[in-house]
Structures are given as structure tokens and as C-alpha cells.
Amino acid sequence: MTAITEQPTPAASRHALPDPGELIPAISWPVVGIFSGALAVFAFSTWAAVTDRLPAPATILLTASAIFVLFTVLHDAAHYSVSTHRWVNVAFGRVAMLFVSPLISFKSFAFIHIEHHRNTNDDENDPDHFVSGAPWWQLPFRFPLMDLPYLAFLVRNVKRRPRAEVLETAFLMGATVTVVLTSAFTGHLWTLAVLYLIPARVAVFVLAWWFDWLPHHDLEDTQQENRYRATRNRVGSEWILTPLLLSQNYHLVHHLHPSIPFHRYVATWRRNEEAYLERDAAIGTAFGQQLDSDEYREWKRLNGKLARLLPVRMPKRSSARAARFHTIPVAGVDRLTDDSVLIHFDVPAHLRDQFSFEAGQHVTVRTDLGGEGVRRNYSLCSSATSETLAIAVKHIPGGAFSTFAMEQLRVGDTLELLTPTGSFGTPLDPLAARSYVAIVAGSGITPALSILQTTLAVETESRFTLVYGNRDADSTMFREELDDLEARYADRLRIIHVRSRDPRHPAHLRGRVDRPKLGHWLDGDLPVSSVDEWFLCGPVEMVTDLRALLLDRGAEPDHVHVELFHGYQRPTVADDFIPAEVAVTLDGRQHEVSLAAGDTVLESALKAGLEAPYACLGGACGTCKAKVLLGSVAMEQNFALPPAVVDAGYVLTCQSHPTTPSVAVDYDA
Numbered sequence: 001m002t003a004i005t006e007q008p009t010p011a012a013s014r015h016a017l018p019d020p021g022e023l024i025p026a027i028s029w030p031v032v033g034i035f036s037g038a039l040a041v042f043a044f045s046t047w048a049a050v051t052d053r054l055p056a057p058a059t060i061l062l063t064a065s066a067i068f069v070l071f072t073v074l075h076d077a078a079h080y081s082v083s084t085h086r087w088v089n090v091a092f093g094r095v096a097m098l099f100v101s102p103l104i105s106f107k108s109f110a111f112i113h114i115e116h117h118r119n120t121n122d123d124e125n126d127p128d129h130f131v132s133g134a135p136w137w138q139l140p141f142r143f144p145l146m147d148l149p150y151l152a153f154l155v156r157n158v159k160r161r162p163r164a165e166v167l168e169t170a171f172l173m174g175a176t177v178t179v180v181l182t183s184a185f186t187g188h189l190w191t192l193a194v195l196y197l198i199p200a201r202v203a204v205f206v207l208a209w210w211f212d213w214l215p216h217h218d219l220e221d222t223q224q225e226n227r228y229r230a231t232r233n234r235v236g237s238e239w240i241l242t243p244l245l246l247s248q249n250y251h252l253v254h255h256l257h258p259s260i261p262f263h264r265y266v267a268t269w270r271r272n273e274e275a276y277l278e279r280d281a282a283i284g285t286a287f288g289q290q291l292d293s294d295e296y297r298e299w300k301r302l303n304g305k306l307a308r309l310l311p312v313r314m315p316k317r318s319s320a321r322a323a324r325f326h327t328i329p330v331a332g333v334d335r336l337t338d339d340s341v342l343i344h345f346d347v348p349a350h351l352r353d354q355f356s357f358e359a360g361q362h363v364t365v366r367t368d369l370g371g372e373g374v375r376r377n378y379s380l381c382s383s384a385t386s387e388t389l390a391i392a393v394k395h396i397p398g399g400a401f402s403t404f405a406m407e408q409l410r411v412g413d414t415l416e417l418l419t420p421t422g423s424f425g426t427p428l429d430p431l432a433a434r435s436y437v438a439i440v441a442g443s444g445i446t447p448a449l450s451i452l453q454t455t456l457a458v459e460t461e462s463r464f465t466l467v468y469g470n471r472d473a474d475s476t477m478f479r480e481e482l483d484d485l486e487a488r489y490a491d492r493l494r495i496i497h498v499r500s501r502d503p504r505h506p507a508h509l510r511g512r513v514d515r516p517k518l519g520h521w522l523d524g525d526l527p528v529s530s531v532d533e534w535f536l537c538g539p540v541e542m543v544t545d546l547r548a549l550l551l552d553r554g555a556e557p558d559h560v561h562v563e564l565f566h567g568y569q570r571p572t573v574a575d576d577f578i579p580a581e582v583a584v585t586l587d588g589r590q591h592e593v594s595l596a597a598g599d600t601v602l603e604s605a606l607k608a609g610l611e612a613p614y615a616c617l618g619g620a621c622g623t624c625k626a627k628v629l630l631g632s633v634a635m636e637q638n639f640a641l642p643p644a645v646v647d648a649g650y651v652l653t654c655q656s657h658p659t660t661p662s663v664a665v666d667y668d669a
């Protein structure tokens with residue numbers, strides 16, 4: 001027999017449904033179980049309230065919980081998944097409906113709910129769009145009124161419905177109004193409110209939030225357009241979310257296979273996971289991060305066993321294709337020491353992905369001071385797992401930007417920021433148990449602070465040692481923050497303060513962070529073999545000295561990461577550099593540039609008026625990185641790109657001179 005395999009067309013890949021591998025049971029015992037349990041809770045709370053054994057808040061909470069659970073019975077019954085016998089579904093549905101909302105008959109509810117499935121996210125025809133498409137500030141008012149759009153939808157479509165169903169709904173509405181009015185006239189309205197009216201609104205509030213808003217909000221595709229992206233799953237923390245939400249964290253499975261009983265959603269997803277991922281299923285994490293299929297696979301791999309307990313927020317690189325300047329408001333300017341300030345930025349929502357960053361990356365700040373444009377490069381000091389974008393600026397006597405930041409910069413001012421670049425940090429793995437050491441001096445703490453905070457948050461088994469050199473305690477940037485971190489991560493973070501001008505500091509930690517001190521630690525409790533990654537940041541002499549010692553002692557060059565305050569001075573340009581024609585790809589466009597002998601690739605691009613990215617111009621920051629596509633260049637120096645990146649064809653354009661008459665570089669690669 002010959003098997004014929006058909007390649008799915010794009011339309012088929014978007015709309016064909018995998019076999020869920022689930023059958024409707026003769027009777028769904030989980031539904032019977034929650035139905036019985038919810039009725040028992042309802043009966044108990046009512047009896048306890050009537051006999052004054054429970055205070056009103058406890059009654060409201062218990063009854064609301066029972067109604068919330070009964071909605072799942074109603075919901076499964078509306079999809080005829082409680083039993084293969086139709087009448088069983090109708091019986092469960094009718095009883096549950098009386099508790100959830102006695103204004104509408106079960107059949108009317110089922111009709112309206114199926115319309116939600118047919119028209120999900122269609123603002124004209126989806127009754128649930130009342131909640132899922134509402135602006136956030138209206139949500140607290142719309143959640144508890146979720147049955148109103150159902151009533152309105154029914155009124156609009158009343159002519160389409162069977163007469164018996166309409167009469168049943170009319171009877172239920174009349175009966176409900178009669179009960180409420182009778183209670184009011186007989187002085188029992190408060191009792192009715194505690195026993196049912198308030199708990200019902202609480203339950204509807206939570207149902208609208210968990211069944212409608214969480215799975216559907218901010219998804220633009222309608223069910224008709226793309227059924228895989230009209231509803232989402234929320235992955236992670238299943239151990240608590242699945243029982244709490246009665247499986248609606250996997251609401252996408254329900255929309256794809258509405259006749260599957262609620263307790264089989266997760267199993268169905270796991271059985272067909274790859275098929276759903278191939279169809280670009282909409283997925284969010286328990287904490288709201290949206291994942292495409294590849295990101296979900298990576299998230300799952302990294303979280304592994306932890307995923308069920310503690311989803312980890314992983315840092316993400318900037319989504320900008322090439323580094324670009326944006327005008328960003330200043331949200332805070334806080335004094336760190338007498339000569340340094342911390343600057344927080346308020347990144348607009350539409351630029352957040354472009355300003356997401358990995359620990360160790362930096363931004364370039366550009367502004368106009370007295371008619372002169374200045375640009376400076378600063379490492380980001382906030383954790384890459386936070387939403388915060390912050391830099392620390394240390395005052396340099398005579399320094400234009402640092403003086404401005406110390407004396408004039410205020411909240412609400414704006415600065416031009418280049419999207420984050422650089423690669424000082426290393427990839428993190430939540431399941432790793434590694435040992436990291438950062439050795440820094442002065443403002444070299446800024447990238448190290450981001451790296452250590454991010455590492456300790458993501459890798460919960462890893463350890464970090466920070467060696468931090470300063471003049472004295474008062475000149476120590478982030479002193480309090482580091483004390484707090486040391487207390488928080490007492491078993492995994494060790495901070496060694498070295499002070500050059502503090503006579504009260506322990507003698508063996510007095511002076512500069514230098515070769516003898518590092519040698520002492522390497523001979524003691526920090527042998528090279530015990531450390532996975534080294535980070536060095538500070539003055540050129542300190543960093544080069546310490547790096548040389550680490551390599552002498554056997555550290556692998558790829559595991560010794562270096563960040564310099566400033567690049568080295570450029571050596572005199574040799575005479576044999578040649579002119580060249582350079583093709584520059586920048587922001588998706590190609591430009592032809594003539595390069596004069598002795599100019600760098602970056603200089604030639606800037607002279608031609610291109611907005612090529614740069615910051616330090618000294619080979620230290622990596623902002624000017626580009627890929628060589630044609631010809632070759634020679635770099636004068638490189639303190640930013642690791643060997644593997646250079647081997648892959650990347651260069652620092654601020655250091656690159658063509659060695660062939662034609663060269664092509666791509667800043668977007």
C-alpha cells in the first residue's frame with residue numbers, strides 16, 4: 001500500500017483541526033462531582049446564613065464560589081459534553097442556569113454562547129466582546145454586568161428563536177422580577193441580596209474576567225479569520241491555575257474542540273501540541289507574556305519542571321532590527337552619591353519591545369547642550385527581568401553630559417536614546433547552577449549590577465561573587481541596593497568591597513583591585529576552576545591586567561568578559577590603508593559610500609550622512625557592530641566582540657579599515 005502525503009495549503013494549515021482524541025463520555029463524572037459539590041456548598045451557605053451561623057461576607061464568598069463552579073456545569077451542558085444523552089445535558093444545564101442567571105433559559109443561553117464561538121472577537125456579532133473588547137478602565141463596571149449583552153443579544157435575535165424557548169425565558173424573567181419585588185415589599189431584600197443577588201454578581205465578575213477577558217482580550221483575529229488566534233492558552237503554573245480556573249487557562253482548546261469536557265482540555269493540548277504550534281496557536285504565559293510558537297518551545301525547554309511551579313521571566317533583546325534613536329522622557333533623577341545620579345526612563349508602551357534588553361547591554365544617550373550635540377554611552381543598571389530602564393551617570397569634572405545630568409536634568413525632560421546594544425552578558429538558563437564573578441571598579445558597577453540581579457533572578461541555583469573597588473563607602477554607587485541584594489540572596493551572593501582611601505576598612509581589602517589581590521583570591525576560595533564566567537569592568541589598566549592574570553591561570557578567553565569605561569586611544573593610522581567603495585545596508589536600505597584611505601567604515605558612513613550607530617568610537621562598546629558581506633576589513637582593536645562573533649563575520653565599524661577595494665557591510669544583520 002502506498003501512502004500519499006498531501007502538503008497542507010496555507011489555508012489548511014490555518015484552519016484544519018487536529019484530531020483531539022477525546023470522546024464525549026456517557027456521563028462526565030467530573031461534571032457530576034462539581035455539580036453536586038457546588039449544590040452542597042450553596043445549600044450549606046444558605047442554611048448557615050439563615051440560621052445566623054455564618055456572617056454575610058462568608059455566605060457571599062461561599063455562594064459566589066458555588067455559582068462560579070455551576071457555570072462550568074452550564075457551560076459544558078451548553079456544548080452537550082456532559083453526556084452523550086442530550087436530555088442529560090439539558091437537565092444539568094437547566095438546573096445550573098437557575099443559579100448562574102435565572103433571567104435566561106438554558107436554551108437561550110446555549111444559543112447566545114454558540115454565537116460567541118462562531119463570532120469570537122467580532123465586535124458586531126460576539127456578545128462576549130462586551131468584555132473582551134472593552135477599554136481597561138471600563139472593565140470593573142462591565143465584568144459584573146456580563147449577562148446584559150446576552151440579554152440584549154437575545155432581544156435582537158428573538159425572532160430567530162423557537163417560541164417555546166422565548167416563552168421559557170419570558171417566564172423566568174417574570175419569576176425573577178416577582179421574587180425580587182416580593183422580597184423588597186416584605187422586607188427581605190437584604191436577605192435575598194446576601195443569599196443570592198450579591199454572590200451572583202461576584203461570580204459573574206470573576207467569570208467574565210477568567211472565561212472572557214483573559215483568553216480573548218487584545219487578540220485581533222476573529223474566529224472566522226483564524227480560529228487558532230482568536231483565543232489563547234495561558235501556560236505555566238498549571239498546578240494552581242487549572243483547578244482554579246477549571247481548565248479555562250487552556251481556553252483555546254475549548255474553542256477549537258467545544259465538545260470536549262472541561263477536565264480534558266490540558267490533556268488534549270499536550271496530545272496535539274506540535275500540531276497546534278505549527279498552526280501558530282495564540283499562547284500567553286500566566287504572567288501575560290505573549291509567545292510565538294518558537295518562543296513557547298524555548299520557554300518550555302527552559303522552564304522544564306519548574307514551569308509548573310514558577311514561570312521565569314526571561315530577558316529579551318531589543319526587537320529593533322538596527323539600533324535607532326528614540327526620544328524618551330526621563331521618569332526619575334535620583335542622587336546615588338555626591339558625584340553620581342541614577343536616571344530612570346519612561347519608555348512609551350509602543351517602544352517597550354525595542355527597549356527590552358539583556359543584562360550587560362548599554363544605551364547611547366544623545367542630546368543637544370548649548371547648541372552642541374553630545375552623545376555618551378551608558379550601561380543599563382536595572383535588572384533585565386524588570387520593566388525598568390535605568391542608567392547611572394558618574395560626574396566627570398568638565399564632562400558636558402555628566403555635569404548636565406547632575407545639575408540640570410529633571411523629571412519630564414526628554415533625551416534621545418539609542419535602542420540597547422552590546423553583548424557583555426552571557427546567555428542564562430533557569431535550570432543551570434553556575435558560579436559567576438564580577439570584578440569592577442567605580443562606575444563599572446553599572447553593567448555588573450544588571451548582570452547580577454538578572455542572573456540571580458533567572459538562575460535560582462547559581463551563585464555570584466562581586467568584587468567592587470571604590471575610594472570609600474561614601475563614593476560607593478548603589479551601596480544600599482547592594483546591601484539589600486546581599487540580604488535577599490544571602491546564600492548565593494557574596495560582595496567583597498575593596499576601598500582605596502578608607503583607613504577603617506579591613507587591611508587586606510584596602511587599596512586598589514589589582515593583580516596581587518586577585519592572585520590572592522585565586523589561590524584562596526576563588527580558584528579559576530570553580531568559576532564559570534568572569535566579568536571585568538573598569539579602567540583599562542585594571543581590566544587588561546586582571547584579564548591577563550586570569551588567562552595565565554587557565555581561564556578560557558571566551559569566559560572572561562570585558563567591558564571598558566572607554567576604548568583605548570586609537571593608534572596612528574598606518575599609511576597602507578586603501579580607499580574603497582563601501583556598500584552599507586542600514587535599516588533595510590542599501591547605500592553606496594566612498595571611503596577615503598585612512599577612514600574607518602563608520603567614518604565613511606557618517607560623512608555620507610547616514611545615521612550609522614556608534615557610541616564610544618574606541619572599540620569598547622560594540623554599538624557600531626556590522627556584518628561584512630563582501631570584501632574584507634582590518635580592525636585596529638576590538639574589546640567588545642567575542643572571537644565567535646568575529647568568526648561569524650562581524651566587525652566594529654569604528655575600528656575597521658577596508659583591505660579590499662570593495663566592501664559591503666550590513667548593520668541590520
Ligand code: FES
Nearest residue numbers: 615617619622654
Ligand atoms: S562605537 Fe563603540 S565599539 Fe565602535
